[in-house]
Amino acid sequence: EAGVVQSPRYKIIEKKQPVAFWCNPISGHNTLYWYRQNLGQGPELLIRYENEEAVDDSQLPKDRFSAERLKGVDSTLKIQPAELGDSAVYLCASSLTGETHNEQFFGPGTRLTVL
Amino acid sequence: AQTVTQSQPEMSVQEAETVTLSCTYDTSESNYYLFWYKQPPSRQMILVIRQEAYKQQNATENRFSVNFQKAAKSFSLKISDSQLGDTAMYFCAFSGGSNYKLTFGKGTLLTVNP
Numbered sequence: 001e002a003g004v005v006q007s008p009r010y011k012i013i014e015k016k017q018p019v020a021f022w023c024n025p026i027s028g029h030n031t032l033y034w035y036r037q038n039l040g041q042g043p044e045l046l047i048r049y050e051n052e053e054a055v056d057d058s059q060l061p062k063d064r065f066s067a068e069r070l071k072g073v074d075s076t077l078k079i080q081p082a083e084l085g086d087s088a089v090y091l092c093a094s095s096l097t098g099e100t101h102n103e104q105f106f107g108p109g110t111r112l113t114v115l
Numbered sequence: 116a117q118t119v120t121q122s123q124p125e126m127s128v129q130e131a132e133t134v135t136l137s138c139t140y141d142t143s144e145s146n147y148y149l150f151w152y153k154q155p156p157s158r159q160m161i162l163v164i165r166q167e168a169y170k171q172q173n174a175t176e177n178r179f180s181v182n183f184q185k186a187a188k189s190f191s192l193k194i195s196d197s198q199l200g201d202t203a204m205y206f207c208a209f210s211g212g213s214n215y216k217l218t219f220g221k222g223t224l225l226t227v228n229p
Contacts, residue, residue: 040222041221042119044158048213056216089158106152106161108157
């Protein structure tokens with residue numbers, strides 16, 4: 001069974017440019033999470049989806065970040081415009097359902113460098 | 116708000132020996148879960164072990180076991196017979212109440228030396 005797929009794996013952009021990350025969760029997983037992991041830190045949740053509904057986006061900086069999961073399967077996270085402080089690894093995770101404390105399965109992440 | 120603290124930024128152990136990683140947490144929730152995740156250098160994070168707070172018995176998974184002290188809010192991970200492949204960042208994480216996100220500690224970098 002394929003795991004969580006993310007692309008690209010690496011992205012280097014200049015500040016003020018837009019960038020997008022894509023995630024395809026494990027088949028059958030209704031819940032999808034986007035986390036940001038700064039260097040030397042643990043991941044922090046940006047947004048959680050139950051199917052196509054964003055049920056927790058309280059930590060998403062909405063002035064420049066947006067996310068979508070239109071058909072309740074794959075998801076895109078966008079930053080526009082990017083700032084130097086956005087350099088981090090962006091992790092996607094999925095689980096069977098979010099209304100429990102199930103194991104979350106993580107993708108390999110996208111390492112973003114903003115110059 | 117929940118907090119998770121890992122006080123050991125780095126640790127090292129010799130192959131075949133035993134090592135214990137520490138984690139403390141703070142919460143007012145009565146129903147919660149604790150996790151240890153491993154993040155090898157390739158970055159894909161995987162679950163090592165999970166503990167449900169209402170279970171008094173400590174969880175074990177092969178060479179990995181936890182010492183869960185609920186009153187002290189402590190959740191340490193013991194790795195027995197350490198292997199080179201255990202070299203990784205280890206994150207302690209919390210999930211509790213109606214908030215199903217994971218709250219992570221800052222991690223402990225474990226190096227297993229030959």
